Amino acid sequence: MGLLSKKDSKLILDPLADNNPITIQVLGICSALAITAQLKPSIVMAISVLFVMGVGNIVISLMRNIIPSKIRIIVQLVVVATLVIIVDQVLKAFAYELSKELSVFIGLIITNCIIMGRFEAFALGNGVWRSFLDGIGNAAGYGVILIIVGFFRELLGSGTLFGFKVLGDPVAKTGLYAIGYENNGFMVLPPMALIVVGIIIWVQRSKNKDLIEEN
Amino acid sequence: MEHLELFFKSVFVDNMVFAYFLGMCSYLAVSKKVSTAVGLGAAVIFVLTVTVPINWLLDQYILQEGALTWLGPEYATYDLSFLSFILFIATIATMVQLVEIIVEKFSPSLYNSLGIFLPLIAVNCAILGGSLFMQSREIASFGLALNYGFSSGIGWFLAILAIAAIREKIRYSNVPAPLRGLGITFIITGLMAIGFMSFGGMLTGGDEETPSLDSQPENIGMELPKENTEETTETATVSSTITAQ
Numbered sequence: 001m002g003l004l005s006k007k008d009s010k011l012i013l014d015p016l017a018d019n020n021p022i023t024i025q026v027l028g029i030c031s032a033l034a035i036t037a038q039l040k041p042s043i044v045m046a047i048s049v050l051f052v053m054g055v056g057n058i059v060i061s062l063m064r065n066i067i068p069s070k071i072r073i074i075v076q077l078v079v080v081a082t083l084v085i086i087v088d089q090v091l092k093a094f095a096y097e098l099s100k101e102l103s104v105f106i107g108l109i110i111t112n113c114i115i116m117g118r119f120e121a122f123a124l125g126n127g128v129w130r131s132f133l134d135g136i137g138n139a140a141g142y143g144v145i146l147i148i149v150g151f152f153r154e155l156l157g158s159g160t161l162f163g164f165k166v167l168g169d170p171v172a173k174t175g176l177y178a179i180g181y182e183n184n185g186f187m188v189l190p191p192m193a194l195i196v197v198g199i200i201i202w203v204q205r206s207k208n209k210d211l212i213e214e215n
Numbered sequence: 216m217e218h219l220e221l222f223f224k225s226v227f228v229d230n231m232v233f234a235y236f237l238g239m240c241s242y243l244a245v246s247k248k249v250s251t252a253v254g255l256g257a258a259v260i261f262v263l264t265v266t267v268p269i270n271w272l273l274d275q276y277i278l279q280e281g282a283l284t285w286l287g288p289e290y291a292t293y294d295l296s297f298l299s300f301i302l303f304i305a306t307i308a309t310m311v312q313l314v315e316i317i318v319e320k321f322s323p324s325l326y327n328s329l330g331i332f333l334p335l336i337a338v339n340c341a342i343l344g345g346s347l348f349m350q351s352r353e354i355a356s357f358g359l360a361l362n363y364g365f366s367s368g369i370g371w372f373l374a375i376l377a378i379a380a381i382r383e384k385i386r387y388s389n390v391p392a393p394l395r396g397l398g399i400t401f402i403i404t405g406l407m408a409i410g411f412m413s414f415g416g417m418l419t420g421g422d423e424e425t426p427s428l429d430s431q432p433e434n435i436g437m438e439l440p441k442e443n444t445e446e447t448t449e450t451a452t453v454s455s456t457i458t459a460q
Contacts, residue, residue, distance in 0.1 A: 026397060029239040073337060074308045081301040089297060104347035107300050111340040113240040190234060191408035198394070198401035205393035 042150030046143030267364025
């Protein structure tokens with residue numbers, strides 16, 4: 001990578017796997033799981049968070065020397081809230097159906113722990129470019145998990161991807177359904193999001209033994 | 216009756232953790248010991264009970280379309296609802312600061328054990344989620360808003376108490392190494408959520424689409440005879456305990 005030094009590219013790549021915000025740092029699960037029943041809202045959510053984190057980290061990093069440390073949480077919340085209002089209004093204007101579907105969960109990006117966590121841990125102490133990369137990296141790590149969960153839940157739960165019937169038509173019994181395959185309606189229900197994430201954690205930690213916790 | 220219905224609905228059917236995954240970060244991080252879990256749960260109940268009614272007042276008299284009519288007829292067409300995120304979060308941040316000061320003064324041991332998670336209540340999704348759901352469900356009166364805040368707090372408290380107790384026990388079990396800690400907690404929470412789904416039929420008349428809150432008329436549950444409701448609760452509790460074990 002010519003554009004990024006080794007240290008900088010580590011900032012982006014680390015959160016994608018070994019330091020993933022969801023599966024390792026346990027941040028930002030709050031607004032993530034409820035919207036992963038389908039792939040499309042998952043991707044929209046991932047992009048929204050990417051935008052908020054990238055821009056938010058830049059803003060906080062620019063202001064890091066003038067924010068009094070006592071009121072920094074309120075300052076951070078105001079910055080995030082402003083960005084989230086922008087995302088919310090854009091979605092309402094250009095993708096109204098989707099914004100109805102995501103309902104309060106767009107608003108809950110404000111309280112997404114990843115964002116506050118990265119502001120606190122990184123943007124307050126680092127330069128603009130590095131903070132931006134860190135924001136993008138962590139948001140991407142978050143987005144990857146959302147998309148994996150959304151992919152499996154939509155594929156196994158409704159037999160579709162982005163609403164296209166990839167496995168055939170369950171009513172007309174074509175494709176896989178012709179040989180007796182059934183959708184697992186359970187995957188669409190909220191509890192399965194937790195179990196799918198649990199399985200992702202399981203797979204990831206069996207691959208990388210260093211991540212295993214003591215108890 | 217209206218209050219009782221809202222109470223049970225918020226505690227069990229629309230449980231913050233199990234139905235909407237709100238406040239998961241602190242739920243997972245602070246649930247290693249029952250005593251800390253109780254402290255955080257109590258703080259969440261308190262903050263929710265205070266912030267939801269305050270935000271209800273803000274919503275009714277400042278944010279909603281036509282809410283500014285009290286200023287004069289020329290303000291009647293103003294719709295400031297796009298400001299609700301920022302106004303709600305400001306209220307919440309202020310209240311959390313207040314709680315932090317009070318807890319530090321009166322219970323230093325609780326303050327120490329809660330550590331970083333007390334300021335993080337401000338970014339606990341359950342708190343903001345409470346206010347946003349209050350807005351999107353168009354809760355009708357101040358009393359109901361107070362009730363809603365309190366009962367969702369109770370629901371969250373129950374959830375974190377249950378998971379903390381289970382995690383204390385599970386320390387002695389032989390969990391597969393890669394699942395230890397976070398992984399198994401996720402899966403247990405999933406199973407508990409499945410258990411809590413059985414409350415779904417309690418007040419809504421078995422409606423499948425509990426996540427789309429707006430479509431459900433409020434008074435369906437009123438028609439259920441009372442004994443019937445209690446029976447469902449009982450069986451559901453049993454089944455959720457079984458799942459939890």
